[in-house]
Amino acid sequence: MVNLTIDDKQVTVPRTATIYEAAKLNGINIPILCHDKKLKPFGACRMCLVEVEQMKGRQIPACTTPVTEGMIIRTSTPDIIKARKMVLELLLLNHPLDCPVCDKSGDCDLQNLTYEYQVNSNRFTDEKFHHEIDYNNPLIERDMNRCVLCGKCARVCDEIVSYGALTFIDRGIETKIGCEFDDALNCEFCGSCIAVCPVGSLLARPFKHKARWWAMTKQKSVCGYCGTGCNLTLGVKDNKVLTTIYDEDQGFHKGQLCVRGRFGYQFINSDKRLTKPLVKKNGVLTESTWDEALEIVAGRLKVGSSVAALATPRLTNEELSLFRTMLLENVGTKNFDHAAGYAHSALTEGFAGSFGATASSANILDIQKSDFLLVIKTDAYETHPVVGFEVNMAVKNKGVRLSILSDKRGKLSKLPDAKTLVHMPGSEVAVLNAIAKIIIDEKLVDASAASIAGYAEFEKALSAFSAEAIAAQVGIVASDIKKLASEYAAAEKALIIFPTGQAYTGHNADLANAVANLAILTGKYGKEGCGVLCLSEKNNSQGAVDMGFYAQDGGLNSLQILDACAAGTVKTLFIAGENPLVSYPDRNRVKAALDAVEFLIVSELFLTETAATADVVLPVCSYAEKDGTFTSTDRRVQYIKPAIRKNVQIKTDFEIFSDLISRLGGQAPLRPAAQFEKIASNTPGYFGMSHITLQKDGAFAPVKITPAFVTPHALATVAPETGKLALVTGSALYHSGSLSQYGEGPMHVCPEGYIELSRSDASANKIAENDMITVSSATGSMQLKAKVSLRMPAGVVFAPYHFSTAPINTIWSGAPVTMVTLVK
Amino acid sequence: MSDVVAQQATEQEPEIDLSIADAIIDKYIDLPGNLMPVLQAAQDEYGYIPRLVADHIAERLNVYPSQIYGVLTFYAQFHLKPRGRFIIRVCVGTACHVQGAPRIVETFFDKLGIGHAETTPDLRFTFEKVACLGACGMAPLAMVNDSTYGGMTVQKVDDIVADYSQRPLK
Numbered sequence: 006m007v008n009l010t011i012d013d014k015q016v017t018v019p020r021t022a023t024i025y026e027a028a029k030l031n032g033i034n035i036p037i038l039c040h041d042k043k044l045k046p047f048g049a050c051r052m053c054l055v056e057v058e059q060m061k062g063r064q065i066p067a068c069t070t071p072v073t074e075g076m077i078i079r080t081s082t083p084d085i086i087k088a089r090k091m092v093l094e095l096l097l098l099n100h101p102l103d104c105p106v107c108d109k110s111g112d113c114d115l116q117n118l119t120y121e122y123q124v125n126s127n128r129f130t131d132e133k134f135h136h137e138i139d140y141n142n143p144l145i146e147r148d149m150n151r152c153v154l155c156g157k158c159a160r161v162c163d164e165i166v167s168y169g170a171l172t173f174i175d176r177g178i179e180t181k182i183g184c185e186f187d188d189a190l191n192c193e194f195c196g197s198c199i200a201v202c203p204v205g206s207l208l209a210r211p212f213k214h215k216a217r218w219w220a221m222t223k224q225k226s227v228c229g230y231c232g233t234g235c236n237l238t239l240g241v242k243d244n245k246v247l248t249t250i251y252d253e254d255q256g257f258h259k260g261q262l263c264v265r266g267r268f269g270y271q272f273i274n275s276d277k278r279l280t281k282p283l284v285k286k287n288g289v290l291t292e293s294t295w296d297e298a299l300e301i302v303a304g305r306l307k308v309g310s311s312v313a314a315l316a317t318p319r320l321t322n323e324e325l326s327l328f329r330t331m332l333l334e335n336v337g338t339k340n341f342d343h344a345a346g347y348a349h350s351a352l353t354e355g356f357a358g359s360f361g362a363t364a365s366s367a368n369i370l371d372i373q374k375s376d377f378l379l380v381i382k383t384d385a386y387e388t389h390p391v392v393g394f395e396v397n398m399a400v401k402n403k404g405v406r407l408s409i410l411s412d413k414r415g416k417l418s419k420l421p422d423a424k425t426l427v428h429m430p431g432s433e434v435a436v437l438n439a440i441a442k443i444i445i446d447e448k449l450v451d452a453s454a455a456s457i458a459g460y461a462e463f464e465k466a467l468s469a470f471s472a473e474a475i476a477a478q479v480g481i482v483a484s485d486i487k488k489l490a491s492e493y494a495a496a497e498k499a500l501i502i503f504p505t506g507q508a509y510t511g512h513n514a515d516l517a518n519a520v521a522n523l524a525i526l527t528g529k530y531g532k533e534g535c536g537v538l539c540l541s542e543k544n545n546s547q548g549a550v551d552m553g554f555y556a557q558d559g560g561l562n563s564l565q566i567l568d569a570c571a572a573g574t575v576k577t578l579f580i581a582g583e584n585p586l587v588s589y590p591d592r593n594r595v596k597a598a599l600d601a602v603e604f605l606i607v608s609e610l611f612l613t614e615t616a617a618t619a620d621v622v623l624p625v626c627s628y629a630e631k632d633g634t635f636t637s638t639d640r641r642v643q644y645i646k647p648a649i650r651k652n653v654q655i656k657t658d659f660e661i662f663s664d665l666i667s668r669l670g671g672q673a674p675l676r677p678a679a680q681f682e683k684i685a686s687n688t689p690g691y692f693g694m695s696h697i698t699l700q701k702d703g704a705f706a707p708v709k710i711t712p713a714f715v716t717p718h719a720l721a722t723v724a725p726e727t728g729k730l731a732l733v734t735g736s737a738l739y740h741s742g743s744l745s746q747y748g749e750g751p752m753h754v755c756p757e758g759y760i761e762l763s764r765s766d767a768s769a770n771k772i773a774e775n776d777m778i779t780v781s782s783a784t785g786s787m788q789l790k791a792k793v794s795l796r797m798p799a800g801v802v803f804a805p806y807h808f809s810t811a812p813i814n815t816i817w818s819g820a821p822v823t824m825v826t827l828v829k
Numbered sequence: 830m831s832d833v834v835a836q837q838a839t840e841q842e843p844e845i846d847l848s849i850a851d852a853i854i855d856k857y858i859d860l861p862g863n864l865m866p867v868l869q870a871a872q873d874e875y876g877y878i879p880r881l882v883a884d885h886i887a888e889r890l891n892v893y894p895s896q897i898y899g900v901l902t903f904y905a906q907f908h909l910k911p912r913g914r915f916i917i918r919v920c921v922g923t924a925c926h927v928q929g930a931p932r933i934v935e936t937f938f939d940k941l942g943i944g945h946a947e948t949t950p951d952l953r954f955t956f957e958k959v960a961c962l963g964a965c966g967m968a969p970l971a972m973v974n975d976s977t978y979g980g981m982t983v984q985k986v987d988d989i990v991a992d993y994s995q996r997p998l999k
Contacts, residue, residue: 169893185894
């Protein structure tokens with residue numbers, strides 16, 4: 006710690022602090038335009054000039070000057086104020102001063118400082134800039150005439166997002182922020198640059214001229230897309246969510262968001278939302294009343310054991326837990342599940358066996374505290390972009406080493422010194438087992454491992470996984486596998502990360518066991534910066550597992566439920582928010598089940614493909630209209646409260662389940678808070694939590710680990726077939742499940758399905774970018790637009806699964822790798 | 830646009846051989862801070878930095894394309910458009926100005942049909958005004974590539990243009 010004096014106040018601050026940070030820590034506000042607490046100091050704007058007695062006569066920038074013992078600092082002497090006024094005059098010299106029509110007005114640092122320092126005239130004159138405004142993309146408007154060259158956009162894009170779309174171009178008075186060769190902006194559109202821009206140079210186009218800053222209320226919430234659990238501030242006016250607002254103090258991610266979180270909110274106020282219950286009459290879904298619809302549903306549910314249910318892990322913990330209670334106690338069925346029945350198997354089967362807990366052993370905060378990261382599939386960036394930012398920052402700022410085991414290259418592969426081992430699709434588990442064998446053979450095993458349950462059988466079973474044999478099978482050099490094994494074992498702290506989801510069928514219990522075995526073998530779990538982190542797909546996937554909303558004790562899982570529908574043993578199916586017709590594998594199988602089931606109930610925000618086939622459709626609330634809790638992928642339980650009032654004609658899922666329970670003769674809690682009390686009393690890790698204690702930052706539900714080795718079994722390899730390509734499915738960066746199709750932002754930049762292929766396969770098949778390609782597999786055939794990319798290895802093609810207009814499940818029946826042919 | 834001009838325009842974008850860039854990158858790949866030497870060597874080879882080469886360097890060195898463009902536009906030494914085989918520089922510094930440099934410049938403009946920092950469509954000449962060439966005793970001064978021409982006159986401009994118009998382009 007260092008002692009110094011700021012504005013006659015004695016303060017003690019950490020040795021690493023800058024003058025700016027020291028002042029801020031002690032409640033002294035130094036004006037600044039180019040500073041963001043997540044970015045490295047830059048010293049561009051010269052607003053933060055202060056006087057230091059020991060550096061007599063000089064005005065020095067507070068943001069780049071480290072504190073030293075005994076410094077005497079004055080932050081607002083008459084000379085300093087004069088200097089700051091001049092800085093503002095110079096900034097305003099070329100600034101267009103079009104505040105009345107600028108969306109930043111009210112939240113603009115330049116405007117606020119001009120007001121604060123009363124710069125009401127300018128001693129200088131000069132021409133304004135005449136840069137062309139970039140309107141070429143639908144999400145981010147770039148008006149370089151308003152720019153103050155603080156460089157925050159370029160820095161956030163490099164330091165955190167690691168995309169590098171923006172940079173300073175040209176020199177001197179000509180300097181501006183631009184893209185390569187002064188092109189229009191074409192990036193991943195996370196909008197981080199908009200968030201940090203202190204002026205109106207970078208604006209969210211969907212929000213243009215929607216509301217003045219001061220006319221909106223700012224509502225805290227938690228993002229409803231992926232499992233990262235990012236916190237959001239929603240800008241609300243007239244009961245409509247109009248934008249997302251940056252708050253650098255919010256969440257572990259300090260306000261950073263991805264394209265979905267920032268631009269995907271439009272589904273909340275979409276005019277496609279369902280507003281009235283629908284009941285099928287004479288074969289047509291007809292508007293009805295709640296009483297009629299719920300009475301019909303309750304009547305069907307009374308049948309009991311022929312009832313089954315699927316729920317989306319986008320519901321709150323309270324809703325999932327109440328739904329489960331209703332099904333078990335009031336309906337009398339164990340047949341309920343979520344996420345197609347397998348997307349949660351890494352947790353419910355994998356980690357349950359390896360750790361004795363259905364949760365990851367590490368959390369997102371461990372990423373930056375680790376020494377070595379092993380990411381399984383580069384898709385971890387696409388599925389969980391803000392977790393990807395943490396990886397970026399760990400590698401770029403903290404020097405954490407990164408190795409990637411993947412069936413294709415990706416954005417993470419481009420990080421400094423990242424090593425990507427590209428293996429044949431579907432063979433990651435074999436490689437991980439080979440790594441375990443090397444660790445044992447090279448005697449790199451932690452002292453604790455031999456005494457852990459299952460070690461002997463595990464060691465024995467690994468004999469089938471010699472590096473040489475596996476290397477030949479999976480297309481990696483054996484020495485690379487050995488190197489990865491020794492690096493992982495040698496790292497003091499190491500963390501393994503892998504995404505899961507409905508499109509990642511290969512990321513199952515076997516994979517979870519394989520990575521957990523590595524962590525247990527080397528003792529890298531249960532400590533800071535160590536462990537394994539499973540990235541669950543949806544915002545409450547971990548919560549759905551914690552609430553026990555999956556097939557247990559002989560209950561049917563999702564796919565078995567569908568088959569039972571087709572076979573006629575399940576007669577009533579209640580689908581709460583899932584859209585199996587689009588997002589479950591094998592569309593024909595799903596369609597046959599939904600056609601065959603006697604009675605289909607769907608509660609949904611939208612009339613999805615699945616809802617359109619239902620007998621009763623119940624309109625429900627989005628996350629922005631209800632209260633409850635979500636549990637992020639790393640078991641952070643977070644409370645959400647309604648950001649807007651719900652339409653009086655719709656209900657929350659919670660209200661629907663409560664109502665149904667009373668119609669079925671039971672007693673339901675009236676409010677989610679009461680249901681959460683029950684959850685807190687009987688869910689491991691949730692003890693002591695309540696809506697009130699969770700309101701500020703949420704809380705981690707601790708995970709108790711009982712390690713055990715799970716013996717790997719022989720693995721089926723996917724044999725390449727001549728003339729065919731290996732299709733791997735997954736998530737696109739802009740989408741999450743099928744919900745983001747109703748968010749206008751993501752749909753602007755990624756409106757349709759595509760098939761991504763390597764340059765060599767493209768030229769071999771004479772396929773060019775954007776050609777329409779007929780993709781055929783054993784189960785079907787469909788048209789997809791071609792996307793030619795550098796990252797795909799020859800023989801492997803990738804397709805995202807989110808789109809109703811091009812449902813990939815027409816050609817994909819749930820295998821991790823599907824052999825396909827492409828015809829132009 | 831006449832056919833001749835159109836033809837000239839297409840001639841300006843010859844096929845770019847990326848193997849030249851690869852050879853340069855291979856030479857510097859392990860050198861920390863290799864971006865500047867790679868760009869300089871690429872410019873020596875190609876005469877300018879074509880976009881294709883910039884993108885290729887970005888990919889191979891794992892540097893953002895935007896960052897390369899930032900460097901290319903910051904330093905006056907880099908050129909983003911093809912340059913002429915013969916670079917004519919005329920000094921417009923104080924001594925040369927007094928000795929009549931503006932007329933020399935005007936005459937070059939007339940003769941070549943191009944302005945400052947421009948290149949003839951046949952890629953033979955690039956013309957530049959420069960501040961000082963450090964040989965004020967020879968004012969007014971012109972240079973063509975590495976050859977110096979002191980005591981410039983309007984007649985000498987004609988001679989220089991005629992001379993270099995005869996020389997082979999390769």
